[in-house]
Amino acid sequence: VRCQQYPPLRALQASAVLRRASDEHKKEPLTSSSQQHFDSPPADHQPEPQEPQGPHPSYTGQGGQESEDYESEEQLQHRILTAALEFVPQHGWTAEAIAEGAKTLGLSVAAAGMFQRDGSELILHFVSECNTKLSKLLEKEQKLVQLGEAEKKPIDEFLRDAVEARLRMLIPYIEKWPQALSVLLLPRNIPSSLSLLTSMIDDIWHYAGDQSTDFNWYTRRAVLTGIYNTTELVMMQDSSPGFEDTWRFLENRVADAMAMSNTASQVQSTGEAVVQGLMGAAVTVSNAGCKSRI
Amino acid sequence: AHGPEMHFGFQTVTEEERREKIYQVFENVAKKYDVMNDSMTLGIHRLWKDILMHKMNPCPGTLLLDVAGGTGDIAFRFINYVRAVRQRQLQRKLKHQQNLSWQEIFESYQKDKFNSLGDSQVVVCDINREMLKVGKQKAQHLGYSEGLSWVLGNAEELPFDDDKFDVYTIAFGIRNVTRIDLALQEAYRVLKPGGRFLCLEFSRVSNPLLSRLYDLYSFQVIPVLGEVIAGDWKSYQYLVESIRQFPPQEELKAMIEDAGFFKVDYENLNFGIVAIHSGFKL
Secondary structure, three states: OOOOOOOOOOOOOOOOOOOOOHOOOOOOOOOOOOOOOOOOOOOOHHOOOOOOOOOOOOOOOOOOOHHHEEEOOOHHHHHHHHHOOOOOHEEEEEEOHHHHEEEEEEEEHHHHHHHOOOOHHHHHHHHHHHHHHHHHHHHHHHHHHHHOOOOOOOHHHHHHHHHHHHHHOOHHHEEEEEEEEHHHHHHHHHHHEEEHHHHHHHHHHHHHOOOOOOOOOOHHHHHHHHHHHHHHHHHHOOOOHHHHHHHHHHHHHHHHHHHHHHHHHHHHHHHHHHHHHHHHHHHHHHHHHHHHOO | OOOOEEOOOOOEEEEEOOOHHHHHHHHHHHHHHHHHHHHHHHHHHHHHHHHHHHHHOOOOOOOEEEEEEOOOHHHHHHHHHHHHHHHHHHHHHHHHHHOOHHHHHHHHHHHHOOOOOOOEEEEEOOOEEEEEEEHHHHHHOOOOOOEEEEEEEEEEOOOOOOOOEEEEEOOOOOHOOHHHHHHHHHHHHHHHEEEEEEEEEOOOOOOHHHHHHHHHHHHHHHHHHHHHHOOHHHHHHHHHHHHHOOOEEEHHHHHHHHHHOOOOOOOOOOEHOOEEEEOOOO
């Protein structure tokens, strides 16, 4: 709807940093011109339409179409956070890392003020990027299988490889990862971190294909989440070369899960057998007791 | 020369007259400015300024422009803050470098000893000579010398080049600027891309009960304090009137956005008695 209205009086000078999509490959900021900036931010961002005051220059923008090419603030924030990742091993998941990242983009260190001080946004951004990378990887593998260029992996190998690939993305940041985990567990971050985790797990199951297991949907999620989380914790404390202890742990956990699925159907019949056995034992004992009393 | 009609407190004056009158006000109050701040706000203004600094969270190497910075409150806090951050940085660096030779330790100590601010700098700019004078005296008295400079200048026409500063602050000053839109444009101009604009100013109290109490205190108590402590009723009458004439939070936010700033937001302190507006040059 906003596109149809006369664009609001906003940022009559060209933005200093937000780039046009076409300028993606150039590094220079825009030269000034009277182009209107318009992005699709939440409603509170736009000022109420008001009469221009006194010497305020009249609007001479060139219409709304061009402005949609501008990068939005969110995209700029993503760029800054991505640039900041390079400095995490040194500074941790902090505002300092973000400030350094902003510097590499040619921005002032004060731009780090756009983000929260505890680095929550940086960590969530990283997790989301890793999940995206994982999705792409799994999709690629799936294509190869569909084209017949690769073998379809058995379910336990698939899960193992997917979790390993995802955890390997943590390796460059492994020293500071415990700090990140504790931030992700802060009450205000839990909704976001939980939703990122579950969507990643769901993704892996999606690409695992419909290889039949006896798991139903909820148990599948819970089982893989458990495997992922425990392996992640083991990885934090693993000092073996190439994290081989972690991958062995992962292998065992996945094997356990597979065994469990087989047991699940057996458990029911076993359960009945056990109950009967107990009943029998109880009867025997009471008989024996009665007999001894006689 | 007659210019457009403006407000000076509750009076109506021309632009020229307004500038003159405001200059007079601050010339008169300069010597007692800090004392009056403490008595009017019961010392709470110190907390407001601390909160502003905390929000800014400057890292060492930041270049700050404090406009209407007069007696240096923000500037001194900035210096303390970056010094503390720098200390912690150096301590962390030292912890990680346990295996240095004596020569290396000596060299790094030399280098860092003379860089306790980490190249941070603050420029205090004020239009009023008297206020700057008081500020310089205070700095000398409190022992602030490194990383601090004092410049006489008008917020509507800053004597600085484009894209120079990381942070621009104006604490309790923008209310006294005659052409706020020009000041905001100048702020935009002198900030680096990615730089931050921070404004600490009296604002609108929306809670009606509190608003009544606040009005009562403002109009009955403050000018009296002004007369008793500073011997100047009229200046403090101007002060409380100018607070009422100043645009409320949302309107100021719109003006800041009009100047070209992004991610403009404000935080109310004490229910809106004071508000911190923040924007970024993106």
